[in-house]
Amino acid sequence: MRSRAEWALRAVTLTALALLIWTVVRPAALQPRISDARGGLEAALVNATRRPVAALDVVVDSVPTALHRDWLAAIRAAGTKVSWSGRALPPVAVATSPVAEPESRIRVSVAGGDSTEVVLSDQLGAIDTVQARAIPSSRLLRTATGWVSASARGSRAVTAVANPVQVRRVLVLASAGWESKFVVAALEEAGWTVDARLRVAPGVETRQGPDYPLDTARYSAVIALDAAAAPSAGTIERYVNAGGGAVLAGPASRLPGLARISPAAAGARRVAGPRTGLVLGALKDDAVVLERQGALPLVAARRSGVGRVIASGYDETWRSRMRRAAEAPTEHREWWTALVSAVAFVPAADARASGGDAAPVAALTAALGPQSRMGAEPAGARSLVPPVWMLFGALLASLLGEVVSRRYRGLA
Structure with a gap:
């Protein structure tokens, strides 16, 4: 009876060892989907860059930065299936343009989902709150510093303040x-x-x-x-x-x-x-x-x-x-x-770099495709292989069990 138990433990050891080796060397097409929890996007991107993965499902509660979005697009171009899901992110877009007038005011145009409350800010702080519509609404600003942003529930569009123009x-x-x-x-x-x-x-x-x-x-x-x-x-x-x-x-x-x-x-x-x-x-x-x-x-x-x-x-x-x-x-x-x-005719002004996305949700959709339904996974997407920590634990437990069994058998 004890010999049979030892053989069973040895089989578990060999199976766990084989699965651990297979997990490391298996091809990308068989890799499990990595689901990114909120706040762990950076770690998931590093992991997907260092080793091949079949799919990367990013769960977001705010629009990723331009760096992370481009990183995800590069991983997608390398052959990994990338999807994103999360709470509904309101589409917001912002643009600035100089007004051809002696006062050199700046026109800020904001567009978004119907009845979306958008906070306009510049580098010094909040400027105004507007109700965004599908048809852009605009504000005339006598001054704005650095950049102008439009923020609404996890979406933040940023654009540079347009250079003033010289009227004649x-x-x-x-x-x-x-x-x-x-x-x-x-x-x-x-x-x-x-x-x-x-x-x-x-x-x-x-x-x-x-x-x-x-x-x-x-x-x-x-x-x-x-x-x-x-x-x-x-x-x-x-x-x-x-x-x-x-x-x-x-x-x-x-x-x-x-x-x-x-x-x-x-x-x-x-x-x-x-x-x-x-x-x-x-x-x-x-x-x-x-x-x-x-x-x-x-x-x-x-x-x-x-x-x-x-x-x-x-x-x-x-x-x-x-x-x-x-x-x-x-x-x-x-x-x-x-x-x-x-x-009015005015000479063209040089554009300023904004350092952000003027339409972040649109840019994310263009790079990664439309948002997937939260929690939905294709059939067979989840791997049947247990996680590495579980395999390693089973390997240690079976080895220890077999050693203990042999010791007791010798004492008997």
């Missing part, structure tokens, strides 16, 4: 009147350097600023307020096609000489409001409507050549500035600044 002069072509007076005033209050050519009588005009030729080396935008711009129509068209920006307001949008570049033409129907104006008609196919009153288009934009053009039906914006409301001058100034900034 603005040229206003119009007849002398209330509209031209207050448009020039609003732009100068916002910090723009304004040159003006104002017609005061047939063949007579007054000039503000030097008599520079209209080109992108000197001007960021040209504003045509009425028919006084007709003699310069050919120059404006060449300027826009070369990359310049133009705002065609009221009657200027229907000048025959500007028909090829204008997104639309102001009609005869007038709308009331703080800014009274004309409804736009004859919209070109590539025109984008930027502002409506109900179904009536009032502001539209398009590209012409490599430049941008905005047609605005508003021809009496000065009335909105003359309202009794305390914020009326500010609103008038901001409206015109936004209009000019949208078309």
Whole structure:
């Protein structure tokens, strides 16, 4: 009876030893899946790099860093099946762009899942909280330091603060009147350097600023307020096609000489409001409507050549500035600044390295594929071989049992 027990223990010893050797030398196709527990990603990556594994299932509670994501992608490219799972991570993306204006503000655009609460921060701390939507929302920042991040429940998107751009002069072509007076005033209050050519009588005009030729080396935008711009129509068209920006307001949008570049033409129907104006008609196919009153288009934009053009039906914006409301001058100034900034030509700024992911969940999905269902494993994915510590324990126990049995048999 004792001899049979010793033979059984010896069989266990040999089996455990064989399994230990097989665990070391077996091919990658037979290796067990390594499931990474939260907080152990670094160790799992090192292990998967040092020895071949068949599959690596990463369980995450936050988006891995760019280093770990690229490491996982490299392991996947080497032949290991890599999947990731965990709690639902909200997709978040952030981008910054300079605003073409004298104040040099930064526009921060954030997109994410519907109703996702996102915290905006820079290198110095939190800035604001926004409700992300699938359609990007934006904030204008007067200053931001280092980088801008958008964080939401385990996802953190990071991008560099865009370099500010240097705007150039603005040229206003119009007849002398209330509209031209207050448009020039609003732009100068916002910090723009304004040159003006104002017609005061047939063949007579007054000039503000030097008599520079209209080109992108000197001007960021040209504003045509009425028919006084007709003699310069050919120059404006060449300027826009070369990359310049133009705002065609009221009657200027229907000048025959500007028909090829204008997104639309102001009609005869007038709308009331703080800014009274004309409804736009004859919209070109590539025109984008930027502002409506109900179904009536009032502001539209398009590209012409490599430049941008905005047609605005508003021809009496000065009335909105003359309202009794305390914020009326500010609103008038901001409206015109936004209009000019949208078309202004500025030299390209050098990009800054962010040191992070602007869209981390999207980058993770692109590198490793979509998230797998948490806890789901294909049939047969789990290895039937016991873990190494269990095999080693069985080996020691069977050897010890056999030695003890032989000692007792000798004593008997």
